[in-house]
Amino acid sequence: MKQLMQILSEQLSAAFAAAGYAAEYGQVRVSDRPDLCEYQCNGAMAAAKAYHKAPFVIAEDVLKCVGEDAAFTASAVKPGFLNLDVKPAYLASYLSRMAYEGASVPADEQKKKIIIDYGGPNVAKPLHVGHLRSAVIGESLKRILRAVGHEVYGDIHLGDWGLQIGLVITELRARHPELPYFDEQADSYPEEAPFTVSELEEVYPCASEKSKTDEAYREEALKATFDLQSGKPGYRALWQKILEVSVADLKRNYERLDVHFDLWKSESDAQAYIPGVIETLKEKGLAREDQGALVVDVTEETDKKEMPPCIILKSDGASLYSTTDIATIVERMKLFAPDEIIYVVDKRQAMHFEQVFRVVRKADMVAPETKLFFAGFGTMNGRDGKPFKTREGGVMRLERLLDEIEETMTGKIAENRNVRASDAADTARQVALAAVKYGDLSNQAIKDYIFDPEKFTSFEGNTGPYILYTLVRIKSILEKCGEEDKKALLAPQLLPPAGEEEKALMLSLTDFGQVVSDAAHELAPHRICAYIYRVSNECNRFYHGTKILSEEDASRRVSYLALIRLAGQILEKCIDLLGFTAPEHM
């Protein structure tokens, strides 16, 4: 379905043309002054210069050419604004069509193949809250970009190749030297992993602590990392077990977050491409030696900040995070040839990605039309404004954070008699997830935000639970309606709005498609949050002032029901794009 704003623009453009002015001046937008009108057009002001006429004269000329059957009524206001209101009857027929066809999102003109690199957890380390934002934002972007018709692949890009593995190997070796993985003579290794996930998670922090004070231990871990990367069989076999146990646990955690990856690729997958990368960089004369290390200069004339060279190989020949990211781009180009790669990573890594992007551009490792985009996000802070921690001041594990929010939600829901005891746990989980995700996504991603459990779990205000509550309320009204009404809702006829609240709700619903497409273009889930907050507020305003089920006029009652049902469908689609769902009752 064509967007309402587009219909208004087309009709007004036609009036500009009929009055003898260029049609492009007829672009309509949402009013800056909702107290005066719903939409406005400033085209007459722009046209004034080109036609050497007073804007007000132009506006009046245009008004004379607006047809009787236009979707809007308009007036000219000095110095030359055109103020527009949608005709109630037109709005009713537009929404009847929307209600019948189902609210849809307009597809983007150009269908693109997009890889989103998000999640980015590190194997053998527990997920902590720092990984939450990447997962939540990335998942939502994936869903939004798919909704506008793109072919999107979400890639978790596991960190499975760094020093953390060397540390874990070193610590396991110290604890269990008898394991076959450390026996140079061994030629086969057991099926069963020699640790559980909780043991593994305890090993890493312990090893990491030791390496900070014990230089020899750190050397050993570096050596273990190097040996692993060079293919030492025992270490490779142990690494496989670390991966197995860790990935199973990660899958469980991401499942709980309703976050799903299409690709479970990892840093190690890119290693095969590194020799080729080095060769290309040398061949093209881009790499130079610097104190034994191999670096690529990436400064550009327009740089305002210092841009250090990108280190490709350290002096001991080891590759780095940058090397892996460069090689991953080469791999992705080969396997997918994407039009776009979007990185949803902490904004503190901006410089790293800028270096990587410059290297691959200089070396023609990406097609010139392939877009590389760093969608950096800010830090999740506690109420003290510092990075979010546990009450004891330690790193907050993601699981624990979710447990705590679920617990709060369970308490709130237990007080509510609408929820059956057998559903309470599921409902609490759903609402808790909405609280966490909405709390994050309602902020512009690039900004830091304060994770405030009390605020996020509230049923009032700009929160996930408030949105769900609105939706559940709509569902419960619809459940209560009679058989005749249900039948009439199969081909609903909406009547022109009877009051201001009803019209405001109707207008908000017409914006759905545009909002999703804006969110896709700007990679901005917060736009969808702002939108559903508005729709929810309009819904609540509407049914506070309107008796829906007890309305005696049957066609008006059905019109009301159709309106809130459409609002419910739109809210439901939007929360799906944000990555959460609503319970039946709450």
Ligand code: ARG
């Ligand atoms: N594992 C990294 C970290 O924890 C994030 C990975 C982001 N993606 C990438 N392609 N570098 O910081």
